[in-house]
Each structure stands twice: as structure tokens, then as C-alpha cells.
Amino acid sequence: MRAILDNTRRAPTEVDMLLLWSGLVLLLLGMVMVYSASIATAEGSRFTGHQPAYFLVRHGVFLTVGIVAAVVAFQVPLTAWQQWAPYLFMAGVLLLVVVLIPGLGRDVNGARRWLPLGPVNLQPSELMKLFAVLYAADYTVRKMPHMRDLKKAFLPMAAAMIFVGMLLLKEPDFGAFVVIISIAMGILFLGGLRARLFAVLIVVMLVAFAILIIVSPYRRERIFGFMDPWTDAFGRGYQLSHALIAFGRGELFGVGLGASVEKLFYLPEAHTDFLLAVIAEELGFAGVLLVVALFAVLVQRCFAIGRQCVTLDRLYPALVAMGVGIWLGVQSFINMGVNMGLLPTKGLTLPLMSFGGSGILANCIALAVLLRIDWENRQLMRGGKL
Amino acid sequence: MKPHKYTESPVLHLKLDAWRSRAIVVLLMAAMVSLVGRSFYLQVINNDFLQEKGESRYRRDIEVSASRGRITDRNGEVLAISTPMKSIWAIPSDVKLAPDQSRALAQLLDLEQRELNRKLATDRNFVFLQRQIPPDAADRIAALKLPGIHQEKEYRRYYPSGEMTAHIVGFTGVDAKGLEGVELAFQNQLEGKNGSRSVIKDRRGQIVEDVGSIKPPQDGRDIQLALDGKIQYLAFSTLKQTVTDNAAKAGSVVVLDAKSGEVLALANWPTYNPNNRERLSGAQLRNRAVTDTFEPGSTMKPFTAALALEKGKFRFDSLINTAPGKLTIGTATISDAHPHGVLTLAQVIQKSSNVGTAKVAGTFAPKEMWEMFDSVGFGKPPRLGFPGEVGGRLRPYAHWRPIEQATMSYGHGIAVSLVQMARAYSVFATDGELLPLSLTKLPPGPVTGTRIFSPQTVQEVRTMLEMATQPGGTAPKAQVPGYRVAGKTGTAYKIENGVYARKYVASFIGLAPASDPRLVVAVMIDEPSNGRHFGGDVAGPAFSRIMAGALRTLGVPHDAPLNSNLQVAQVVAEPEGM
Numbered sequence: 006m007r008a009i010l011d012n013t014r015r016a017p018t019e020v021d022m023l024l025l026w027s028g029l030v031l032l033l034l035g036m037v038m039v040y041s042a043s044i045a046t047a048e049g050s051r052f053t054g055h056q057p058a059y060f061l062v063r064h065g066v067f068l069t070v071g072i073v074a075a076v077v078a079f080q081v082p083l084t085a086w087q088q089w090a091p092y093l094f095m096a097g098v099l100l101l102v103v104v105l106i107p108g109l110g111r112d113v114n115g116a117r118r119w120l121p122l123g124p125v126n127l128q129p130s131e132l133m134k135l136f137a138v139l140y141a142a143d144y145t146v147r148k149m150p151h152m153r154d155l156k157k158a159f160l161p162m163a164a165a166m167i168f169v170g171m172l173l174l175k176e177p178d179f180g181a182f183v184v185i186i187s188i189a190m191g192i193l194f195l196g197g198l199r200a201r202l203f204a205v206l207i208v209v210m211l212v213a214f215a216i217l218i219i220v221s222p223y224r225r226e227r228i229f230g231f232m233d234p235w236t237d238a239f240g241r242g243y244q245l246s247h248a249l250i251a252f253g254r255g256e257l258f259g260v261g262l263g264a265s266v267e268k269l270f271y272l273p274e275a276h277t278d279f280l281l282a283v284i285a286e287e288l289g290f291a292g293v294l295l296v297v298a299l300f301a302v303l304v305q306r307c308f309a310i311g312r313q314c315v316t317l318d319r320l321y322p323a324l325v326a327m328g329v330g331i332w333l334g335v336q337s338f339i340n341m342g343v344n345m346g347l348l349p350t351k352g353l354t355l356p357l358m359s360f361g362g363s364g365i366l367a368n369c370i371a372l373a374v375l376l377r378i379d380w381e382n383r384q385l386m387r388g389g390k391l
Numbered sequence: 392m393k394p395h396k397y398t399e400s401p402v403l404h405l406k407l408d409a410w411r412s413r414a415i416v417v418l419l420m421a422a423m424v425s426l427v428g429r430s431f432y433l434q435v436i437n438n439d440f441l442q443e444k445g446e447s448r449y450r451r452d453i454e455v456s457a458s459r460g461r462i463t464d465r466n467g468e469v470l471a472i473s474t475p476m477k478s479i480w481a482i483p484s485d486v487k488l489a490p491d492q493s494r495a496l497a498q499l500l501d502l503e504q505r506e507l508n509r510k511l512a513t514d515r516n517f518v519f520l521q522r523q524i525p526p527d528a529a530d531r532i533a534a535l536k537l538p539g540i541h542q543e544k545e546y547r548r549y550y551p552s553g554e555m556t557a558h559i560v561g562f563t564g565v566d567a568k569g570l571e572g573v574e575l576a577f578q579n580q581l582e583g584k585n586g587s588r589s590v591i592k593d594r595r596g597q598i599v600e601d602v603g604s605i606k607p608p609q610d611g612r613d614i615q616l617a618l619d620g621k622i623q624y625l626a627f628s629t630l631k632q633t634v635t636d637n638a639a640k641a642g643s644v645v646v647l648d649a650k651s652g653e654v655l656a657l658a659n660w661p662t663y664n665p666n667n668r669e670r671l672s673g674a675q676l677r678n679r680a681v682t683d684t685f686e687p688g689s690t691m692k693p694f695t696a697a698l699a700l701e702k703g704k705f706r707f708d709s710l711i712n713t714a715p716g717k718l719t720i721g722t723a724t725i726s727d728a729h730p731h732g733v734l735t736l737a738q739v740i741q742k743s744s745n746v747g748t749a750k751v752a753g754t755f756a757p758k759e760m761w762e763m764f765d766s767v768g769f770g771k772p773p774r775l776g777f778p779g780e781v782g783g784r785l786r787p788y789a790h791w792r793p794i795e796q797a798t799m800s801y802g803h804g805i806a807v808s809l810v811q812m813a814r815a816y817s818v819f820a821t822d823g824e825l826l827p828l829s830l831t832k833l834p835p836g837p838v839t840g841t842r843i844f845s846p847q848t849v850q851e852v853r854t855m856l857e858m859a860t861q862p863g864g865t866a867p868k869a870q871v872p873g874y875r876v877a878g879k880t881g882t883a884y885k886i887e888n889g890v891y892a893r894k895y896v897a898s899f900i901g902l903a904p905a906s907d908p909r910l911v912v913a914v915m916i917d918e919p920s921n922g923r924h925f926g927g928d929v930a931g932p933a934f935s936r937i938m939a940g941a942l943r944t945l946g947v948p949h950d951a952p953l954n955s956n957l958q959v960a961q962v963v964a965e966p967e968g969m
Contacts, residue, residue, distance in 0.1 A: 191415060197407065252434050290431060294430070300423065347429050
């Protein structure tokens with residue numbers, strides 16, 4: 006393990022190039038695929054004014070804003086992030102409350118997830134994922150001396166997360182709920198919360214999910230659609246069946262960029278939640294493999310940087326880095342699993358790739374924070390000071 | 392691994408367990424690997440099943456419409472042609488129109504906006520908004536880029552010569568199947584075989600790409616009619632004029648090529664515009680020359696004379712006493728319009744004496760007279776191929792009463808169509824052969840018919856018919872300058888509700904040039920009511936004009952001096968028998 010870490014440490018660069026490039030490739034490939042996936046629907050819709058490049062232009066703007074924000078975020082030392090973390094978290098909670106207020110939040114397809122801000126919509130739950138990482142890491146570091154104390158270490162965080170979770174379920178945004186709970190639990194687990202507690206918690210949560218799913222017809226519908234999309238292929242299983250068809254059509258090397266049929270009004274949400282299906286159809290198994298591999302590299306880099314922090318006794322950056330790894334790993338896994346029919350359908354985008362301003366912005370800042378952590382590590386190892 | 396216990400130092404105590412992060416990484420990597428496995432299964436192993444599901448959703452076999460064959464006249468002039476048009480259809484659930492879009496669409500579709508909304512307010516997911524609109528209007532609709540509004544290529548049948556050839560050409564329905572006339576008669580040849588192509592369509596019905604092989608459409612065969620456009624025009628316009636001048640109810644003209652049996656012209660009035668068939672009445676639609684029968688009257692007499700000559704019972708100049716212009720058979724009396732006294736057989740025809748003809752017919756056995764009628768095609772359809780062809784009425788001879796046989800000899804108590812009559816006259820135009828009729832152009836070469844009369848008989852009847860158009864005959868107005876014309880007038884009472892009414896059918900059937908007949912022209916005017924009703928006065932001039940023009944069109948050499956028409960002015964037509 007140490008040898009691997011040493012290896013990366015000896016890289017002559019100022020930043021982790023592997024992390025940087027896999028992030029950039031995902032962002033750029035995402036933009037190309039968003040354009041390809043949206044071109045037909047954009048041209049065919051009066052809502053977009055029949056402009057084929059409607060989503061491309063917006064995605065490009067989001068990327069630009071995201072990269073500018075990332076450059077700014079890179080300048081911010083982790084100590085500052087740690088100081089701001091509780092306030093950012095509170096601001097996030099406030100936004101989640103605001104989005105639920107009728108008249109302020111914007112309703113799309115029965116979900117109130119967006120805050121209209123002039124020409125763009127803000128999706129607080131996307132930003133909340135970043136804030137949850139920053140805050141959970143800060144919380145865990147502060148509580149670390151008491152990690153074996155259930156009352157002190159776990160319950161306050163559990164209370165905060167239950168509150169946030171309820172706000173998210175109110176929207177509803179089940180996907181963000183799962184991701185944020187995973188982040189909080191994961192960081193607590195990394196921080197040393199008792200393993201037995203986790204075993205209990207996992208059981209409790211499974212039961213809770215089961216109840217949620219049984220109680221809510223909206224979620225139950227999605228569950229059954231995922232179990233067998235072909236029994237009700239034109240009803241509940243419609244979206245998934247088309248996603249699976251897209252995978253099947255792609256074969257090894259795809260039907261070619263731009264040649265997807267599924268994106269031609271068959272597959273709903275092709276440029277957002279089901280972008281991977283379009284990638285699978287147009288670029289084939291090879292394209293899917295590339296995307297999965299890039300996310301695996303990202304996750305591996307997050308944890309590698311995190312562990313490097315640990316060796317440098319930088320606990321907060323370590324937990325932030327690993328927290329981002331959990332976030333990107335869990336969200337990309339859920340999104341791709343949904344696309345392939347491994348998991349029940351929920352509204353989660355593919356990080357760094359899917360269309361959506363708030364998501365791209367949050368993802369870019371998260372990568373910048375990671376690069377910053379790595380950069381600070383490198384400075385320290387050269388004997389420099391922060 | 393357990394937390395470290397070997398130190399009290401808070402810094403060292405706050406160590407993160409490496410196994411925990413490793414566990415999470417392993418978990419996440421395992422998840423990623425499962426994704427790769429699942430993806431491989433879907434894309435490489437199980438892709439047949441998924442592709443099949445996909446094809447069932449967006450692969451469609453669509454028809455490629457073949458174009459229908461053209462119909463042309465004998466010179467290649469187009470009488471019916473299929474032009475590409477567009478049909479506009481909609482998936483109503485996809486259609487969302489702003490008020491101004493709705494207005495624009497309705498206008499381009501030539502629909503009331505209310506009507507458009509009514510068509511769109513359906514539960515079905517396919518509805519035709521308008522069929523067969525011109526391509527430019529369709530292009531403008533396409534330019535509106537309205538969701539849920541789609542187009543399809545169709546063909547529309549166009550008839551350049553319109554009402555002039557309406558009855559002979561007929562028309563097709565909206566599904567491009569022939570409904571009338573040649574369009575129906577030659578449906579099998581004209582209709583193409585639609586091809587098919589397999590395509591992938593997007594959810595809105597637009598074709599994305601072709602898959603598999605394309606079966607090209609086989610276009611229908613062109614049909615070249617025997618019809619001569621110029622003669623048809625002449626026949627039609629003359630007919631129209633004649634019907635109007637005589638305030639008649641209707642009329643028909645048939646022009647046959649006496650050498651081949653080809654139908655060179657066939658016109659009816661009233662007619663209709665096949666390009667715009669709104670408000671069509673049955674009267675306009677009827678192809679009277681083929682579907683309507685009438686009692687021909689005196690035009691039947693030459694057949695009686697021919698049979699008399701053929702059987703050797705009379706000679707050209709056998710004398711027949713028609714005085715006192717009346718003849719009583721049983722309880723019925725037949726009469727001539729003017730008593731004539733003693734006439735030769737030729738004069739009986741020339742002056743159209745009913746009494747004379749009836750006396751001649753009295754010498755026949757009913758069977759031999761029936762056989763003659765049957766052999767020239769009366770009582771059975773002429774088998775032109777037209778829909779609704781009638782055979783007319785020729786009652787079985789076994790039940791003929793003498794008075795019936797007598798009236799039949801001059802064309803009453805027997806009903807025929809004008810086409811049957813024209814064809815029967817072809818016997819006198821050839822040297823005694825009845826030719827099969829043909830609607831389509833025949834290859835050059837002699838046509839063999841069925842021998843009915845001997846050339847000798849035909850020669851003599853033709854002379855009698857020529858006399859009828861000369862001074863002392865019933866139809867000097869049927870003369871054609873520069874040609875010898877042979878023909879016979881007919882003025883028949885119409886039967887209404889089983890009794891003869893004071894309404895007439897005036898007709899003239901003739902052939903020219905008499906020395907070597909090239910054409911048979913039959914003219915029938917139904918209910919002339921402008922003071923004149925005799926065939927020679929009403930149908931004769933029309934015959935003359937049509938025959939003159941047709942002979943000139945065909946470049947038929949003259950067989951008479953051009954000034955022969957000088958006699959016409961001096962001649963007063965002799966009234967004929969019934």
C-alpha cells in the first residue's frame with residue numbers, strides 16, 4: 006500500500022494529473038453525449054424553440070461556470086472549507102426548505118426540486134451533496150475523540166440527516182436522499198463509528214426503505230418497473246425497457262456517435278438520467294467500459310488522496326476526499342445501475358456528465374477541492390507550509 | 392483491526408482505520424465491476440433479445456406506392472395521369488397548436504378551423520386531416536414544424552381532357568382504385584404493385600433510416616386507347632352544341648374505325664369533370680352510349696333489308712306496295728308519315744317506309760329474323776370491357792306476335808345501346824363482317840370479324856343507305872362535302888311507363904366514304920324539343936360535322952366532288968317513318 010502511495014507521490018506534477026484528466030474527459034464526453042442525446046428532442050420541442058443546440062449551449066455555459074468556480078475553489082485552503090462547512094450546510098438546509106415553499110420552488114413532473122433564479126434553475130439537493138461531504142467530515146473530525154460514544158458521535162448527525170432526508174423526500178428526491186445518507190454514513194464509518202452499529206443501521210435502513218417503498222405508490226411503481234420491465238413495457242417499464250434496448254443495440258462498439266434511435270423521442274430523459282443508455286447505444290460496450298473505468302479511477306484517486314492525507318495526519322481533508330469518492334462512486338453506480346436495470350429507477354443524474362447546471366457546478370467544485378487537497382499534500386511533502 | 396490502544400496522544404489516537412477506507416473502495420469497485428458485467432451481458436450476450444424488442448417498437452414495414460399507369464389516346468396524348476400529392480395526417484395526442492398555428496394550418500389544409508379541431512379531438516392515434524393536397528401546400532405545412540402533424544406521399548389522378556373524355560376514361564377513388572370507365576375496366580393493368588421498405592421510425596413517425604432490403608414498387612402499365620383525341624374533341628363539342636341547340640335532354644356519339652373496330656370517339660352529354668367530382672349526379676355519370684338502351688327506330692331498317700336480300704326474298708329493286716301508307720296487322724295499324732305508294736326495296740330504305748319494311752319482315756320466319764339480330768350483336772353486351780355495359784332487349788322469337796315482328800323490323804319493340812348500333816353498322820362498312828370492338832389501340836393489320844352478310848348484300852344495302860342521304864332521302868343534311876356518305880336516320884318514340892309518349896329519340900348512323908368505308912359514326916339525341924325531332928334534322932347535321940372533321944383528321948381521300956354539298960340547299964328532307 007505504501008509503495009503505491011509512494012509511487013503517486015513521486016509524480017513530478019503539482020496536481021494529480023490522473024484525477025484531473027479523468028474528470029475533464031468525463032466532463033467533455035458528457036457534453037458531447039448531452040448534445041447527441043438532446044439534439045432531436047430539442048429540435049422537436051416548442052419549449053426549446055426548436056433549437057437543436059438548446060441543451061448543448063446551456064451545458065456549455067454550465068461547464069464554463071463550473072470550471073471558473075472550480076478555479077476559484079482551488080484557491081480556497083481546506084482549513085477555510087472546514088470553517089465554512091457548518092454554515093454551508095445550514096445554507097443548504099435553508100435552500101432545501103425554500104424549494105419546498107409553494108411559489109418559490111419550481112414543479113417539474115410532480116417533483117419540486119428547483120429554485121428559479123432568473124434564466125437558470127438552482128437544484129439545492131445537488132449542492133447539498135457537496136455541503137454534506139464538507140459538513141460530515143468536519144463533524145466527524147470534531148467528534149472523533151468520542152467516536153465510540155453513540156450518543157455524542159452518532160445521534161446529532163443522525164438527527165441532522167433525518168431532517169435533511171425528510172426535506173429531500175418531501176420534494177421528492179429519493180436519489181439525492183440515498184446519496185446524502187450514503188455520504189454521511191460513509192464518512193462516519195470512515196471516522197471510526199462502531200462497525201456493529203452500522204450493521205444494525207443497515208438493517209434498520211433496509212426496513213425503512215422497504216416501508217417507504219410500500220407506503221409510496223410512486224416509488225413502488227418504479228420498483229416494479231425495474232424488476233421486470235417487459236411485463237408492462239409500455240407502462241411502468243417503458244423508460245427502462247427503452248434504456249435496455251439502447252444497451253442491446255449498442256453491442257460492442259455502438260451504432261456510432263449521433264446514430265441512436267432511442268434518443269429520437271423513445272427514451273425519456275435521454276440527456277439527463279438516461280445519458281448512459283445513449284452512450285451505450287452510440288458507443289457500445291466500449292463506451293460504457295470507458296465511462297465506468299473513468300469513474301473507478303476517480304473513486305480510486307479520491308481514496309488514494311484521502312489515505313495520503315491520513316499519512317500526513319490531515320484528517321479533515323482525508324475525510325473530504327474520501328467523502329467525495331463515496332459521493333461520486335455511489336451516485337455514478339446508482340445512475341448506471343438504473344440505466345442497466347440493476348437498480349430501481351430513481352431521479353439521479355450521472356455525475357460530471359448529465360445535463361444539469363447545479364450538478365455540474367457541485368461536481369466541478371468537488372473535483373477542485375480534491376485537487377486542492379492533493380496540491381496541499383504535495384506542498385507539505387516538499388516540506389512547504391500551507 | 393481494532394483501534395490503536397498503545398498511546399494516549401490525541402493526535403495519534405485520531406487515526407483513521409485503513410481497513411475502513413479499503414472496505415469502502417472494495418465495495419465501490421465491486422459495484423463498478425458489476426456494472427461492467429451487466430453491461431457486457433446486455434450489450435454482447437443478450438443483445439438479440441433486446442434488439443428484437445427494439446425493432447418491434449420502431450421498425451416498420453411501409454408501403455412504397457407504385458404509380459398508376461397513364462391512359463393515353465392513340466396518339467400518346469395523356470388522358471389520365473397520376474401526379475404526386477401529399478396527405479396530411481396527425482397523431483392527435485402529440486398535437487399542441489397555438490391559436491395562430493391552428494389558424495395557419497387550417498388555412499393551408501383548406502379546412503374550417505372548427506373542422507380541424509373536430510378531427511383532432513379523437514381518441515385514435517391516427518387521423519387524416521386532409522388527403523391529396525398539392526405538394527407546395529404540404530411543403531408550407533412542413534415548414535410550420537408542428538408536432539404531431541405528418542405527411543405522406545400519395546398520387547392523385549389528373550385528367551387533362553376533363554369532361555370531354557370523362558365517360559370513356561372514368562376515374563379512380565381516393566384509394567386509387569378505378570371506379571368507372573377505362574380506369575375500372577383496365578384496373579389490373581393500370582394498377583402498380585406497391586413495393587415495401589423496412590425502416591426505423593422515430594416515435595413521432597419520421598423515418599430515420601432504411602434497414603434490410605427494399606422491394607421496389609412496380610409501376611402500373613400505361614394503357615393506350617384507340618381513342619383519337621381530335622376526333623373525340625370534335626364529337627364531344629358537336630354533341631354538346633347539338634344537344635343545346637335542340638334543347639335536348641341528353642345525347643351520345645360513337646365513332647368507330649370501320650377497318651379495325653377501334654372506338655375512336657365516345658362522348659355523352661351531360662357529362663362531368665372527373666377532376667372535381669363534387670355534386671355529381673347520376674345523370675352526369677351515366678355513360679349513355681354504353682349503359683342506356685333505346686328503341687332505335689328506323690336505323691334498324693337496313694338490317695331488315697339486308698336479311699331480305701341475303702335470303703333472296705327480295706332484290707334491290709323488288710317492288711313493294713306501301714299504299715295507302717297504312718298496314719293493319721291483327722288489331723294494330725302501322726303507318727308511314729307520308730304515304731308513298733309503290734316503292735322499290737331501296738326506296739323503302741331511302742324514304743324510310745314503315746309499311747314497306749313491315750311487309751318485307753312479314754316474309755321472314757321469326758327465327759331467321761332473330762338470328763340476324765343476334766348475329767349483329769343485339770340482345771347481348773358488346774363486351775368492350777366497360778362497367779355497366781348492357782345488351783339491350785331482344786325477346787326470344789318463340790313468343791313473337793306478327794305485329795311485334797313487324798315493329799321490330801323498323802326498330803320498335805327492340806332496345807339497343809348506341810354502341811351496339813354503331814357496331815352493328817360496321818357490318819355495312821366492311822364487306823359483311825361484324826368486327827369486335829376495341830377500346831385500346833390495336834397493332835396495324837387486318838382484323839378478322841364474323842361474316843354476317845355477303846359482300847353483294849352489303850354493297851346493295853350501302854347503296855340504299857347512300858340514297859338516304861341524297862335528294863329524295865330522309866337525311867340530306869348528313870352529307871359530307873367531298874365524300875359519299877351512307878347512313879340512316881332514326882326517329883323513335885320513347886316509351887314512358889310502358890306506353891309510347893310524344894317524346895323522341897333522334898338518331899343517325901352512317902358510314903363514309905361509301906366507296907370504301909373508313910368510319911362509322913353514330914349520333915343519338917335524346918328528347919330534342921326545340922321544334923325539330925326528326926333524326927335527319929337533329930342528328931344528321933351533327934353526324935355530318937363529326938364525319939367531315941374525322942375524315943379530314945384521318946386524311947381519308949375524297950371519293951366525291953367537293954361541290955356535292957351544293958345539292959343540299961335545294962333539297963328538302965323527306966319526312967321519314969316512325
